[in-house]
Amino acid sequence: xxAEKIADRPLLFALPGNEDFASRLASALExxxxxxxxxxxxxxxxxxxxxxxxAGRNVAIVCTLDRPDPKFLPLVFAASAARQVxxxxxxxxxxxxxxxxxxxxxxxxxxxxxxxxxxALSREIDWLATVDPHLHRYGxxxxxxxxxxxxxxxxxxxxxxxxxxxxxxxxxxxxxxxEQWVSIVAKLVDAPYRVLRxxxxxxxxxxxxxxxMDEWRDRTPVLVDDIVxxxxxxxxxxxxxxxxxxxxxxxxxxxxxxxxxxxxxxxxNAARIATTNTVAHLSNAIDISSSLAAGARSLLHSR
Amino acid sequence: xxAEKIADRPLLFALPGNEDFASRLASALExxxxxxxxxxxxxxxxxxxxxxxxAGRNVAIVCTLDRPDPKFLPLVFAASAARQVxxxxxxxxxxxxxxxxxxxxxxxxxxxxxxxxxxALSREIDWLATVDPHLHRYGxxxxxxxxxxxxxxxxxxxxxxxxxxxxxxxxxxxxxxxEQWVSIVAKLVDAPYRVLRxxxxxxxxxxxxxxxMDEWRDRTPVLVDDIVxxxxxxxxxxxxxxxxxxxxxxxxxxxxxxxxxxxxxxxxNAARIATTNTVAHLSNAIDISSSLAAGARSLLHSR
Numbered sequence: 001x002x003a004e005k006i007a008d009r010p011l012l013f014a015l016p017g018n019e020d021f022a023s024r025l026a027s028a029l030e031x032x033x034x035x036x037x038x039x040x041x042x043x044x045x046x047x048x049x050x051x052x053x054x055a056g057r058n059v060a061i062v063c064t065l066d067r068p069d070p071k072f073l074p075l076v077f078a079a080s081a082a083r084q085v086x087x088x089x090x091x092x093x094x095x096x097x098x099x100x101x102x103x104x105x106x107x108x109x110x111x112x113x114x115x116x117x118x119x120a121l122s123r124e125i126d127w128l129a130t131v132d133p134h135l136h137r138y139g140x141x142x143x144x145x146x147x148x149x150x151x152x153x154x155x156x157x158x159x160x161x162x163x164x165x166x167x168x169x170x171x172x173x174x175x176x177x178x179e180q181w182v183s184i185v186a187k188l189v190d191a192p193y194r195v196l197r198x199x200x201x202x203x204x205x206x207x208x209x210x211x212x213m214d215e216w217r218d219r220t221p222v223l224v225d226d227i228v229x230x231x232x233x234x235x236x237x238x239x240x241x242x243x244x245x246x247x248x249x250x251x252x253x254x255x256x257x258x259x260x261x262x263x264x265x266x267x268x269n270a271a272r273i274a275t276t277n278t279v280a281h282l283s284n285a286i287d288i289s290s291s292l293a294a295g296a297r298s299l300l301h302s303r
Numbered sequence: 304x305x306a307e308k309i310a311d312r313p314l315l316f317a318l319p320g321n322e323d324f325a326s327r328l329a330s331a332l333e334x335x336x337x338x339x340x341x342x343x344x345x346x347x348x349x350x351x352x353x354x355x356x357x358a359g360r361n362v363a364i365v366c367t368l369d370r371p372d373p374k375f376l377p378l379v380f381a382a383s384a385a386r387q388v389x390x391x392x393x394x395x396x397x398x399x400x401x402x403x404x405x406x407x408x409x410x411x412x413x414x415x416x417x418x419x420x421x422x423a424l425s426r427e428i429d430w431l432a433t434v435d436p437h438l439h440r441y442g443x444x445x446x447x448x449x450x451x452x453x454x455x456x457x458x459x460x461x462x463x464x465x466x467x468x469x470x471x472x473x474x475x476x477x478x479x480x481x482e483q484w485v486s487i488v489a490k491l492v493d494a495p496y497r498v499l500r501x502x503x504x505x506x507x508x509x510x511x512x513x514x515x516m517d518e519w520r521d522r523t524p525v526l527v528d529d530i531v532x533x534x535x536x537x538x539x540x541x542x543x544x545x546x547x548x549x550x551x552x553x554x555x556x557x558x559x560x561x562x563x564x565x566x567x568x569x570x571x572n573a574a575r576i577a578t579t580n581t582v583a584h585l586s587n588a589i590d591i592s593s594s595l596a597a598g599a600r601s602l603l604h605s606r
Contacts, residue, residue: 043532044370067347229346
């Protein structure tokens with residue numbers, strides 16, 4: 001009886017670097033973590049083996065998709081290896097989902113990588129679960145992905161962290177686009193919020209203008225954004241806040257992509273940096289795994 | 304009239320690192336080279352734009368596929384960008400074609416990456432041209448690829464190089480599998496050949512046994528193989544030849560994958576190393592582009 005019950009439990013396979021997150025998910029989902037072996041051949045090709053058989057079982061591959069290009073084929077191989085031996089359904093739990101930013105051709109001939117990536121990924125997996133995808137001009141993930149998906153909001157976990165860690169917070173969105181996250185977090189925290197205005201002059205060149213902040217001088221500024229990569233937006237926002245005499249802000253982000261010098265520079269301008277663990281990083285302080293598990297549950301257990 | 308003629312010419316787009324090879328192909332094919340822009344965003348995603356419009360034209364993406372994992376999505380993006388604006392047919396010229404080695408599951412759960420990769424690639428392109436794919440247990444490329452393909456033999460170009468560069472050659476294949484290349488090259492050179500026996504104990508551990516070589520002591524040994532990656536097979540073969548008093552061999556390979564220390568160690572054991580330019584490398588001495596152009600011509604020009 002016990003053996004049958006175990007074989008009925010869904011099986012999670014973690015691509016390299018996702019083992020810890022997959023263990024947390026497995027506990028929350030009453031799932032088993034399977035053993036995935038992978039290595040590079042001397043010629044740079046990837047070897048991959050599912051050492052736990054997923055035959056007849058529901059499977060989720062766990063793979064966050066920051067720096068996505070080298071991760072795509074290993075992910076395709078993991079899904080294919082599961083199907084080869086007769087897995088029932090093969091989903092992807094990607095705490096961070098990539099390629100959502102380029103959603104149109106701004107110049108003639110530019111690839112719409114969000115649509116192209118969604119199409120390529122959707123051919124390999126049956127369903128998708130992720131945290132706060134950077135939807136930009138898309139109304140929902142279904143506008144770009146045709147497979148079933150579950151989108152998990154990080155706002156409750158972020159709000160809980162702020163409530164416990166920050167006294168008298170003033171939530172601040174560094175640009176108009178961040179208003180969608182900041183307004184929800186502010187409501188959950190029961191704190192006021194303001195949104196700054198950003199102009200972008202290049203991948204790494206942004207400028208921020210401030211509204212009147214005088215009435216909030218007794219509050220702790222908390223910058224909230226979904227993605228920090230070059231971190232230029234948050235760095236510039238933190239500098240502008242400090243330039244009018246506010247204290248160094250607490251900086252909170254969902255996805256800690258942090259390229260190059262971004263983290264070091266932001267650190268010098270922030271009281272504290274806190275991110276969720278969708279992308280493993282030194283700044284991770286907010287565990288999002290139980291929220292993601294709750295969102296993925298019905299997709300993972302469905303027949 | 305001139306404008307129409309140019310618009311009828313096929314268009315080649317080179318992924319980074321393939322520009323020189325693409326120019327050579329374009330000259331041989333009466334094709335135009337289009338301008339492809341690509342760069343990395345700070346978050347590690349790829350930006351790609353076809354700055355020359357392929358609308359209504361036949362297109363080939365030129366991308367050799369050594370160290371393939373990070374190259375796959377950019378290749379998919381290039382093909383997709385061409386289709387977005389209405390390219391007629393989109394092919395791939397891959398001087399080196401990857402993922403042909405794992406053609407079965409040796410252990411339960413191992414991905415058959417050759418079949419999985421072929422399936423993923425075939426969804427993105429209309430046809431494929433390559434040089435001496437490492438077919439291993441497959442009888443032909445059609446056993447794994449369903450799209451039309453053209454397979455170009457490097458033997459004539461290699462034979463021509465040996466005829467010009469090596470006096471009284473004795474061609475030697477380092478293992479049984481190499482007999483297919485060595486026998487053809489030997490016939491074209493009009494030289495004798497022998498094949499050694501190899502046993503493999505790991506990715507980087509191979510041992511070679513020698514036949515009786517006494518009658519060939521006045522010949523220059525020329526080792527010929529299709530792929531050198533760790534180069535352990537060729538290094539071990541060269542050492543064994545030298546251990547019985549033969550001079551350092553000339554080492555010829557089709558695909559110069561050369562991982563890590565392989566090239567440096569082989570150099571110490573070889574009179575000379577010569578490879579074709581399917582993979583750009585210091586050892587490239589044999590230009591295969593006109594052979595590849597001849598093989599790709601009908602696929603590129605077809606309607």
